[in-house]
Amino acid sequence: MKAIVLENGNPLLKEVPIPKLQEGDVLVKMKACGLCGTDVEKICGQYTASQPILGHEPAGIIQESTVEWLKPGDRVFAHHHVPCYECYYCKKGSPTMCPYYRKTNLDPGGFAEYFRVPAWNVKRGGILKLPDNVTFDEGAFIEPLATVIRAQRRVFIDKDDFILVVGAGPMGLLHVMAAKVNGAGKVFVSDVSEFRREYSLKVGADVSFNAAKINIEEEVKKLTDGRGVDVAIVASGAPQAILSALNSVRKGGRVLLFGVPYKGTILNYDISNLLNNEISIISSNAAVEEDTREALNMIANKKIDVTKLITGKFKLEEFNEAVREAKEGKTIKAIIYD
Template structure:
């Protein structure tokens, strides 16, 4: 079978054996897998959070199963990282910090004709059946939307809150859409790309600013009677994005650190501002099964139209072209399919 494998920092299309199943495993034929910014960061050597396996947003069809409740032909989403739900971290409400969480993954990754979902994931809820009204492309949004749902739960968006999303890539735009679902009053966006800012307006942003043109914190304060936003969401790993959020949030406000900072990120920021202005910084990393179930519910009930974010589709053989346009900022969301 064909699969994209990361070798010496380069994604290579290779012929590899179809994975053999152990008891409890399932084999999935990939039908759609989203290209995530973290995939690009892994290729560029910038990603700090997990092992260098590519493709973690897949949906497909069960090709072979060793468990009774999953049958050949079932349409499914598969989660790549699943905690044990038994350790100290899981019991204390930090399941993504579970020591087993990042040890689990899809074999050989989601960008493959077939991939194996290990028994660990299957037995702990890492497989969801897709209802008939959810396409494979929509199913590929379950994992990224789940991370947004968990993050917004952690930072807590209250009814009528003013929200700023810094970074209008696909994850930032999912934050815009989900913030509206969660009752935000106004949602503003900041991005250096006019293309992405225009897209943000299309999916519900009330205003979008280019920090190359205006000082975002000044514009935000004009729109909030001088206060700043209640919640600032950092959906970029750039240090400048973090600073924009910190300077744009009101006294007593909340900052969500969501985008993964690049290796070696250092901020030139006066930390006393955090205490003096009682600003809370909340980080959120990945998602677990309660979040993937909620994401599927949101998608299936059409509370969010995730397909609005899909601008490009590529076959597995065209993977490097998908990465190229993603690096150049010419896409919102690219889907790889077989």
């Protein structure tokens, strides 16, 4: 079968054996898999959080199964990382910090004709069946949307909150859409790319700023009676994005760190501002079953149209083209097909 394999930092389309199943495993025929910013970071050697396996937003069809409840032909979403739900971290509400969480993965990853979902994941909520009204394209958004849902639960979006989303890539735009579902009032967006700034207006942003041209903090203050936003969401890895968020939030406000910062990021920021202004910083990393279920429900109930974010469709053979467009910021979400 064909699969994208990372070799010395280069994604190569290779002919590899179809993975063999052990008891409890299932084999999925990939039908759609989103290209994530972290895939691009892994290719560039910039990713700081986990091992470099590519493709973690897949939806597909069960090809072969060793478990009773999943049958060949079932349409599914598969989650790459799954916690144990039994350790100290899991029991204390930090399941994505479970020591087993990042050890689990799809084999050989989501950018392959077929991938094996290990028994560990199958047994612990790592596979969700897709209802008939959810397409494979939509299924490819379950993982990214789940991480957004968990993050917004952690930072807490109150009704009518003013929100600033810094960074209008696919994750930032999912934050815009989810914040609206969660009852936010006005949502402001900033990005240094004119293409992305404009795109944010199509998915529900009320106002968008080009961060390369204007001072976001000043604009945000003008739009909030001089206060600043209730919640600022950092959906970028750039240090300047974190500073913009910290400087745009009101007294008593919350900053959500969501984009993975570049390796070695050090901020030039006066920490006394945090305490004097009672600013909270909350980070959120990844998602678990509870969140993927909520994401699937949000999609199935048509509360959110994630397909608005698809700007590129590529076959496995065209993978490098998708990566190039993503690196150049010419696309919002690229979906890779078998």
